[in-house]
Amino acid sequence: xxxxxxxxxxxxxxxxxxxxxxxxxxxxxxxxxxxxxxxxxxxxxxxxxxxxxxxxxxxxxxxxxxxxxxxxxxxxxxxxxxxxxxxxxxxxxxxxxxxxxxxxxxxxxxxxxxxxxxxxxxxxxxxxxxxxxxxxxxxxxxxxxxxxxxxxxxxxxxxxxxxxxxxxxxxxxxxxxxxxxxxxxxxxxxxxxxxxxxxxxxxxxxxxxxxxxxxxxxxxxxxxxxxxxxxxxxxx
Amino acid sequence: xxxxxxxxxxxxxxxxxxxxxxxxxxxxxxxxxxxxxxxxxxxxxxxxxxxxxxxxxxxxxxxxxxxxxxxxxxxxxxxxxxxxxxxxxxxxxxxxxxxxxxxxxxxxxxxxxxxxxxxxxxxxxxxxxxxxxxxxxxxxxxxxxxxxxxxxxxxxxxxxxxxxxxxxxxxxxxxxxxxxxxxxxxxxxxxxxxxxxxxxxxxxxxxxxxxxxxxxxxxxxxxxxxxxxxxxxxxx
Numbered sequence: 231x232x233x234x235x236x237x238x239x240x241x242x243x244x245x246x247x248x249x250x251x252x253x254x255x256x257x258x259x260x261x262x263x264x265x266x267x268x269x270x271x272x273x274x275x276x277x278x279x280x281x282x283x284x285x286x287x288x289x290x291x292x293x294x295x296x297x298x299x300x301x302x303x304x305x306x307x308x309x310x311x312x313x314x315x316x317x318x319x320x321x322x323x324x325x326x327x328x329x330x331x332x333x334x335x336x337x338x339x340x341x342x343x344x345x346x347x348x349x350x351x352x353x354x355x356x357x358x359x360x361x362x363x364x365x366x367x368x369x370x371x372x373x374x375x376x377x378x379x380x381x382x383x384x385x386x387x388x389x390x391x392x393x394x395x396x397x398x399x400x401x402x403x404x405x406x407x408x409x410x411x412x413x414x415x416x417x418x419x420x421x422x423x424x425x426x427x428x429x430x431x432x433x434x435x436x437x438x439x440x441x442x443x444x445x446x447x448x449x450x451x452x453x454x455x456x457x458x459x460x461x462x463x464x465x466x
Numbered sequence: 467x468x469x470x471x472x473x474x475x476x477x478x479x480x481x482x483x484x485x486x487x488x489x490x491x492x493x494x495x496x497x498x499x500x501x502x503x504x505x506x507x508x509x510x511x512x513x514x515x516x517x518x519x520x521x522x523x524x525x526x527x528x529x530x531x532x533x534x535x536x537x538x539x540x541x542x543x544x545x546x547x548x549x550x551x552x553x554x555x556x557x558x559x560x561x562x563x564x565x566x567x568x569x570x571x572x573x574x575x576x577x578x579x580x581x582x583x584x585x586x587x588x589x590x591x592x593x594x595x596x597x598x599x600x601x602x603x604x605x606x607x608x609x610x611x612x613x614x615x616x617x618x619x620x621x622x623x624x625x626x627x628x629x630x631x632x633x634x635x636x637x638x639x640x641x642x643x644x645x646x647x648x649x650x651x652x653x654x655x656x657x658x659x660x661x662x663x664x665x666x667x668x669x670x671x672x673x674x675x676x677x678x679x680x681x682x683x684x685x686x687x688x689x690x691x692x693x694x695x696x697x698x699x700x701x702x
Contacts, residue, residue, distance in 0.1 A: 283604025403685070405684075410684060412676070413676050416657070417656070443649045448579070449638060
């Protein structure tokens, strides 16, 4: 046998490091890289959709901002509709996860409601959250549209349940939880329509002010007005 | 001469009623008819845009619902973009006129604010108002986009001025009028996103509930919940 001069056992035990390095990453690392790149495609797209609208943004525009060719994008996403769906879904998952965490943190219904409002207000100032708010359900083709509506209902129901619980606990006055949840969702979602990251208020200031007004009412006593003197002042 | 047997003067004085009736309307009536038909095109389009989205509605769809051919539509409108622009503009003009009337009716700042909120809540449950809310500015090409944004700013400023006036009068607590106006606009605009004319609440009930929650806050004491037992219950 050709291997008779060496010990076959020892040859099998030769350290892997001795093998010539491969220029290709191993499968799990490759998968992680692909996922990171796909996320970059999605977040760049989300930002562009909110800047100029979904229909006015082409795959070429997205590719150009990422310094890649359009065919490269197709390695990560099927088409623009898929990108939109994934962006909106990410916004929805972030919201649902945040609500879940706020509820798990405990406290009475008003504490939980306030925590959920903070989560929501924060998410709608970020690109995926802005997509969620600015893109109408009608833009998303079926069957995804039904799935998105189901997820949006879950968010709505979480707010409704907290309001109903607050009424039951006596920490909130008697009201129609459905309508109250709509008012909360409306005021907070609107932030995603007008908020400008480079504007006069930080995201934290917007959230604080809006939640105070929602909690105490226009006739009530919201927190003292505060504008930031420089971009992204420390969260207050 | 052939006319020698009749008196030429008398012939010229023959009453107009004797002339054969024209199947064409006179110019002012024709213009009024054209305007009425153009309005029918716009309101049908507004309804379809809010039902299925702007991009999913074709001129063929609009023509079919009006029982006319697409070439007939072109007699009233240039293209789909023009229809959208006109629909949004109608929603804006309705709102600005309503705000103007509410302010002209007088009262203190809170009375005027409440009247303006009622106007706004009512308009966003109607097709042109729903278009205004559901269609993003990005969908409208320049230079119309800038014009629409200017009109939207006027509405925003009217709310801000009333809030500031209320703070000055002492009828509202100290607040940042800009942020308070955003909360009001957000909660009321949201109605235009979810309101269904055939749903469980009448437009008047929705307006009343939302305004009460905005005025008194989630922690406050909004009006007792009320749902209608049948479609479009008497305004309450």
